[in-house]
Amino acid sequence: MLPVFIFIGWQHLIFKIKKLFKNINKLSLRGTKQSRTCKTYPSRTLYSISANKNKTMVIKKTLILSLFLSGMLWSACNHKQQSASTVSKPPVVLKKAICCESGIPKRFASLGANQISVPDLNHDNSHKGMIWIKTGTFLMGADNKQAAPDEYPKHKVTVDGFWMDATEVTNAQFAKFVKATGYVTTAEHKPDWNDLKKELPPGTPKPNDSLLVAASLVFDPPKHAVDLNDYSQWWAWKKGANWRHPQGPRSSIKGKDNYPVVQISWYDAVAYSKWAGKRLPTEAEWEWAARGGLQNNIYPWGNEAIDKGKPKANTWEGHFPDQNTLRDKFYGLAPVASFPANGYGLYDMAGNVWEWCADNYDSNYYNTIANNPGIKDPQGPAKSYDPDEPYAKKRVIRGGSFLCNNSYCSGFRVARRMKSTEDSSLEHLGFRCVAN
Numbered sequence: 001m002l003p004v005f006i007f008i009g010w011q012h013l014i015f016k017i018k019k020l021f022k023n024i025n026k027l028s029l030r031g032t033k034q035s036r037t038c039k040t041y042p043s044r045t046l047y048s049i050s051a052n053k054n055k056t057m058v059i060k061k062t063l064i065l066s067l068f069l070s071g072m073l074w075s076a077c078n079h080k081q082q083s084a085s086t087v088s089k090p091p092v093v094l095k096k097a098i099c100c101e102s103g104i105p106k107r108f109a110s111l112g113a114n115q116i117s118v119p120d121l122n123h124d125n126s127h128k129g130m131i132w133i134k135t136g137t138f139l140m141g142a143d144n145k146q147a148a149p150d151e152y153p154k155h156k157v158t159v160d161g162f163w164m165d166a167t168e169v170t171n172a173q174f175a176k177f178v179k180a181t182g183y184v185t186t187a188e189h190k191p192d193w194n195d196l197k198k199e200l201p202p203g204t205p206k207p208n209d210s211l212l213v214a215a216s217l218v219f220d221p222p223k224h225a226v227d228l229n230d231y232s233q234w235w236a237w238k239k240g241a242n243w244r245h246p247q248g249p250r251s252s253i254k255g256k257d258n259y260p261v262v263q264i265s266w267y268d269a270v271a272y273s274k275w276a277g278k279r280l281p282t283e284a285e286w287e288w289a290a291r292g293g294l295q296n297n298i299y300p301w302g303n304e305a306i307d308k309g310k311p312k313a314n315t316w317e318g319h320f321p322d323q324n325t326l327r328d329k330f331y332g333l334a335p336v337a338s339f340p341a342n343g344y345g346l347y348d349m350a351g352n353v354w355e356w357c358a359d360n361y362d363s364n365y366y367n368t369i370a371n372n373p374g375i376k377d378p379q380g381p382a383k384s385y386d387p388d389e390p391y392a393k394k395r396v397i398r399g400g401s402f403l404c405n406n407s408y409c410s411g412f413r414v415a416r417r418m419k420s421t422e423d424s425s426l427e428h429l430g431f432r433c434v435a436n
Contacts (some may be wrong), residue, residue, distance in 0.1 A: 011359075023182040032340075034114060036203050039052075044071060048398060056327055064126075071432075072167045073412065078260050082086055089127060118177070127163050127435065129165060129166055129167070130141035130163040130165055130166060130290060130435065131163065131164055131165075131166050131345045131346055132161065132162075132163055133159075133160065133161060133162055133163070133164050133285070133288065133289045133344055134161050135158070135160050135161040136157075136159060136288060137156060137157065137158040137159075137374070137406065138154055138157060138159075138287075138288055138291060138295065139154050139155065139156055139157075139295075139296060140154065140156075140157045140284060140287055140288075140366075140415070141153065141154035141155060141366055141415055142154050142415055143296055143297065143298045143413065143414070143415050144298050144408045144413070146406075146413065147413075147416075148416070148417065149211055149363070150363045150364075150365075150366065150417050151366070151415050151416070151417055152366060152367075153366055153367065153370045154364060155290070155369060155370040155375070156373065156374050156375070157284050157374075157375055157376075157378060158374055158375070158376040158377070159284055159285055159288045159376075159377060160250045160376075160377055161433060161436065162281075162285060162434050162436055163435040163436070164281065164285075164289050164344075164346060164432065164434045165278075165289045165338035165432040165433050165434070166341070166345060166346055166347055167260075167347045167348060167431045167432065167433065168260035168261075168336055168347075168348055168352065168353060168355065168432045169260065169261055169269075169335050169430060169431055169432055170257060170258055170259060170260060170261060170336055171253045171256055171257050171259055171260075171261045172257035172258065173261070173272075173377045174243060174261040174264075177272050177276070178270075181271075181275060182209070183268075183271055183272075183275075185242055185243055185263070185264065185265065185268045186265035186267055186268055186423050186425055187214060187215070187216045187241065187242040187243070187263050187265065187424065187425040188214050188242045189214055189327075190212060190213060190214050191212045191213075191214075192212075193206055193207075193212060196212075199391050199392055199393070200391060201391065213239050214239070214240070214242070214245045215234065215237055215239040215240065215241060215390060215429075216237075216239055216242060216263050216425050216426070217235050217237055217238070217241070217426055217427070218235070218236055218238045218241050218246070218247050218248060218427045219234060219235065219236075219247075219321075219332070219360065219403065219427050219428070220234055220235060220236035221234050221322060222321065222322050223322060224322055225319065225322055226322065227408075228320070228322065228408050228432045233321070234321040241263060242263050242425070243261050243262065243264060243268075243425075246262050246333075246427050247427060256299065256333075256335075258335045258336055259333050259334075259335055259336065260333060260336055260348070260352060260430040261430055262333065262353055262355045262425075262426065262427055262428060262429060262430050263425040263426065263427060263429075264356070264358050264429060264430055264431060265422060265423050265424060265425045266420075266422040266423070266424070266426055267420075267423065268425070269331055269431040271357045272431075272433075273282070273431075273433045276433060278432065278433035278434060278435045279358065279434060279435065280356055280357055280381055280431065280434070281356040281357055281358065281432070281433075281434040282357060282358050282377070282378065282380060283357045283358075283359040283361055283378075283380055283396045283398065283417070284377065284378050285434060286355070286357050286398045286399075287398070287414055287415065289344060289346055289349065289413050290341030290342065290346070290349040290350070290399070290414040291342075291397070292343030292344045292346065292349070293342075293343040293344060294343060295383060297339075297414070298414065298415075299312070299412060299413060299414060300313075300342040300343075300346075300349045300350050300414055301342065301350075302339070305406075306406060306412060307327075307406065311328035311329070311339065312340070312350070313328070313339050313348070313350040313351030313352070313412055314328055314330050314333070314334040314338065314339065314348070314351040314352040314402045315328065315351040315400065315401075315402060315403075315405065315412055316351075316402065316403050316404060316405040317405070318405075319407075320405040320407055320408060321401070321403075324412060330402065331402075332402055332427075333352065333353065333402060333428075334352055334402070336348060336352070338352075339351075349399055349400070349414070350399060350400055350412035350413075350414070351399070351400050351401060351402060351404060351411075351412045352399075352402055353399070353401050353402070353428050353429055353430035354397040354398065354399055354400065354401050354411070354418060354420075354426070354428060354429045354430070355397060355398050355399045355429075355430060355431050355432055356395060356396075356397055356429070356430075356431040357377075357379070357380075357395065357396040357397065357398055358373070358380065358395070359379065359380025359395065360380050360381050360382070360383060360384040360393070360394070360395060360396075361380075361381075361384050361385075361386060361394040361395055361417075361419035362383070362384060362385045362386075363385065363386060363387055364385070365380065365381045368381070380396065386419060388394070392421045393421060393422060394419040394420060394421050394422070395419065395420065395421075395422055396417060396418070396419055397418045397419060397420050397429065398411075398416070398417070398418065399411070399412070399416075400412035400416065401428035401429070402428055403428055
C-alpha cells in the first residue's frame with residue numbers, strides 16, 4: 001500500500017500521541033485521496049499512514065516526527081463579535097476552526113542563511129511592474145465579527161510610502177531568477193535530521209531515512225463531505241512537489257508563466273527579493289496596501305460579501321473541500337491579475353495565494369504595540385511565538401488563497417493574519433515584493 005503522510009496540529013497532536021501510546025494499533029484516521037496536491041499548516045508530528053481501498057488509514061506503530069507544520073489551520077475563525085475600535089478587546093473564541101493555511105515546523109535550521117545569500121543581483125531599479133503606495137495612517141486590525149483574537153486590538157499605524165509589485169511574483173519571474181543564480185528552493189532539498197530535530201519536542205524519535213525526502217504538501221480534495229477539524233482529509237505529502245511541479249512530479253508549470261509561483265518558502269522569497277533589489281513587505285505595509293485607500297473596510301474592494309455580486313477574487317466557492325461551484329471560473333490557481341485591482345492598482349490582494357511578509361509572527365504582538373499612539377513603520381516582533389506551536393519560528397503570511405471559504409476561513413479579509421514556519425512551501429503560498 002502506498003504510504004500517505006498526514007500532518008497533525010500541535011494541540012491536536014498532543015491528544016493523538018496520548019491515544020497512540022494507549023492503543024497504537026487501534027488508532028485510525030479517515031482516509032484521503034492520494035493523487036492531487038496541496039499544503040496546509042499546523043502539524044508538528046508526522047505519522048506514517050497506510051491507505052486501503054476503503055480509504056481507511058491506520059497509523060503504523062512507528063511515530064515519525066513532523067517535517068512540516070502549518071500554523072494557519074488552527075486559526076480561530078468563529079468567535080464572539082467585538083467592537084473594532086482602537087480599544088477593543090479580543091473576542092471569546094467559541095470554537096477553533098480550520099483555515100486553508102497553517103504553519104509548518106522549520107526543516108532547515110542552518111540552511112536558511114545559506115539560501116538567502118544570492119551574489120548575482122539583478123540591477124533593474126526601474127520599478128517596472130510596481131505601484132507607488134503613498135504614505136498614510138490607518139487603523140490596523142479587526143474589522144468585523146469574523147476577526148481572530150490575534151487581529152485585536154485595532155490600533156493606529158503610519159506607514160511611509162513605498163513601491164509594491166502590482167501582482168504576485170510569477171513563474172516566469174522566478175524562473176529568470178533561478179536561471180541567473182542557480183538557486184535551489186527549500187522544497188527541492190532533502191531534509192536534514194540534525195537540523196530538523198532542533199524544531200521538535202525533546203526526545204522525538206528519528207524517522208526512517210526513506211521518509212526524509214524532498215517533498216511538499218499539496219491539495220488532495222475528497223469526493224464527499226468531511227470533518228473540517230481533520231484537515232488530513234484534504235492535504236497530501238507529495239514527494240517531488242516544488243515550484244516547477246506544484247502538485248507533484250507529474251504536474252508542470254509549462255504554459256503558466258503568468259501564474260503566481262508557489263511552493264515557495266520564506267527563505268526562497270527573501271532570496272528572490274534580494275536578487276531583484278527589493279524586499280518583502282512588512283505586515284503593516286501589506287495591510288495598508290491591501291486596503292487600497294479605503295478606511296476600515298473588510299475587503300480590498302469594500303464591504304460587499306465575497307459571494308455577492310460579481311466574482312472579486314479567486315477563492316473556494318461551494319462546500320469545502322469537496323465541491324467547488326467554479327463561480328469565479330477557477331478551481332485552483334488563477335493567472336495573476338484575473339480579477340479587478342484594488343484602489344491602488346494592486347491585484348490579488350485577496351485570494352489566489354497567501355503571501356509572505358517580512359515580520360516574525362507573535363499572536364500577542366498587537367497588544368504589545370497598541371498603547372504606542374501612532375506607531376510608525378512597525379517591523380514586527382523581535383521573536384516569533386505561536387502558542388499552538390511554541391517550538392516553531394514563524395513568519396506572517398497574508399491575503400488568503402484559492403482555498404479560502406467563508407464557512408471555515410475568511411483569509412481574504414484585509415486584516416486576516418496567518419503564519420507559517422520559514423521553511424514552509426505550499427501549493428497556495430507565494431509572495432510579492434516591495435521597494436523603498
